[in-house]
Amino acid sequence: xxxxxxxxxxxxxxxxxxxxxxxxxxxxxxxxxxxxxxxxxxxxxxxxxxxxxxxxxxxxxxxxxxxxxxxxxxxxxxxxxxxxxxxxxxxxxxxxxxxxxxxxxxxxxxxxxxxxxxxxxxxxxxxxxxxxxxxxxxxxxxxxxxxxxxxxxxxxxxxxxxxxxxxxxxxxxxxxxxxxxxxxxxxxxxxxxxxxxxxxxxxxxxxxx
Amino acid sequence: xxxxxxxxxxxxxxxxxxxxxxxxxxxxxxxxxxxxxxxxxxxxxxxxxxxxxxxxxxxxxxxxxxxxxxxxxxxxxxxxxxxxxxxxxxxxxxxxxxxxxxxxxxxxxx
Numbered sequence: 001x002x003x004x005x006x007x008x009x010x011x012x013x014x015x016x017x018x019x020x021x022x023x024x025x026x027x028x029x030x031x032x033x034x035x036x037x038x039x040x041x042x043x044x045x046x047x048x049x050x051x052x053x054x055x056x057x058x059x060x061x062x063x064x065x066x067x068x069x070x071x072x073x074x075x076x077x078x079x080x081x082x083x084x085x086x087x088x089x090x091x092x093x094x095x096x097x098x099x100x101x102x103x104x105x106x107x108x109x110x111x112x113x114x115x116x117x118x119x120x121x122x123x124x125x126x127x128x129x130x131x132x133x134x135x136x137x138x139x140x141x142x143x144x145x146x147x148x149x150x151x152x153x154x155x156x157x158x159x160x161x162x163x164x165x166x167x168x169x170x171x172x173x174x175x176x177x178x179x180x181x182x183x184x185x186x187x188x189x190x191x192x193x194x195x196x197x198x199x200x201x202x203x204x205x206x207x208x209x
Numbered sequence: 210x211x212x213x214x215x216x217x218x219x220x221x222x223x224x225x226x227x228x229x230x231x232x233x234x235x236x237x238x239x240x241x242x243x244x245x246x247x248x249x250x251x252x253x254x255x256x257x258x259x260x261x262x263x264x265x266x267x268x269x270x271x272x273x274x275x276x277x278x279x280x281x282x283x284x285x286x287x288x289x290x291x292x293x294x295x296x297x298x299x300x301x302x303x304x305x306x307x308x309x310x311x312x313x314x315x316x317x318x319x
Contacts, residue, residue: 011282031256040263047239047259047285054240057281080254 004066009053010046014060016067022184024052024072027081029165030177034082048079081177103172106161107154115155123170220251226304227251228261229289229297232271236288262287270296 003018016024031048035041055075056067103124111119111129118136122129139147161167164183173179224246231237231245239258246252265271270293275283289297 035260040267044259044263047262048256050282050285051239051243051255051259054281078255080256084254085257085260 009056010050012053012057014053014056014067015065016072017069020067020069020072023069023076024067026164026177026180026184027072027076029180030082033176034085052079083177102169104166104169105158106166106170107158108167108170109160109162110167115151116160117151117154117158120158120161120170124172126172223304224251224257225261225265226297226300228258228265229270229293229300232287232289233294233297236274236286238276238284238286240284242287265293269293 004015005018005021007014007016007021007024028045028049032041032045035044052075055078056071059067059071105124106120107116108119108123108129109116111122113119113133118132119129121127122132125132136147136151159166161170164180164187168179168183227246227249228242231242239262242262243252243255243258246258247255252258262271266273266287269290271287272290273285273287276286278284
């Protein structure tokens with residue numbers, strides 16, 4: 001048994017297994033970063049998504065209704081990764097130019113006490129969140145409470161870093177396939193770790209599984 | 210100097226010419242163009258075609274229109290513009306020159 005997601009690519013709805021979804025998502029993000037966020041890049045990406053949808057549609061049949069990891073890997077191989085494009089295209093001005101990495105301010109859900117604002121600021125300035133929090137507390141007293149309003153405004157205005165790409169952006173790391181892969185691996189490991197702890201805690205009985 | 214790089218560069222130069230050739234006379238959508246190019250082993254990964262098509266379109270050599278398809282969503286059919294046809298004529302000329310030039314060099318050496 002596997003969990004599936006419902007996605008739509010180029011207007012066609014597909015069911016996709018969750019591991020396949022992860023790979024497809026990071027592949028599309030890497031393409032988006034490679035081709036850039038302007039009209040030209042968007043058009044290229046839309047064309048590629050169209051082709052991917054077409055490949056998936058051709059693979060679907062009555063007994064195969066869900067996109068598997070294998071299909072996604074095959075498709076990525078057919079379409080090629082940004083690394084393949086640069087190999088074939090090394091004289092051209094790189095599309096990657098537009099993807100110059102920049103740090104963005106997010107709220108960090110992993111370093112969260114209230115809204116994750118301090119954690120996000122810490123990632124942005126590459127500092128320890130504890131230091132930022134201390135500065136925050138000091139500011140609170142100096143400004144006689146005004147800092148709290150600033151905090152609340154930031155909480156409202158700054159988006160939360162929900163997915164892997166955003167969390168990499170938050171840390172100012174380049175959003176490449178490799179980085180996202182590394183990141184997701186780390187995530188999975190930490191989930192496994194907590195799962196193990198969870199089992200050890202005796203909460204989980206095999207009979208229920 | 211890697212042989213793969215040189216080969217890729219040679220192929221890349223000819224690739225635009227081939228796309229225009231394939232589109233000469235009949236509008237096609239990307240997957241048809243891909244078939245032609247893959248059969249001829251002109252491209253390795255399909256993803257390289259799309260930025261090229263977009264670039265050729267933005268340069269005014271190609272244009273496209275959406276056409277309904279019997280299976281799946283509407284498709285983007287590319288065709289040559291007037292300046293695309295002119296461009297292709299010139300490329301054909303310079304391709305012939307190149308072939309002649311290489312032929313001549315080979316012959317003189319022998």
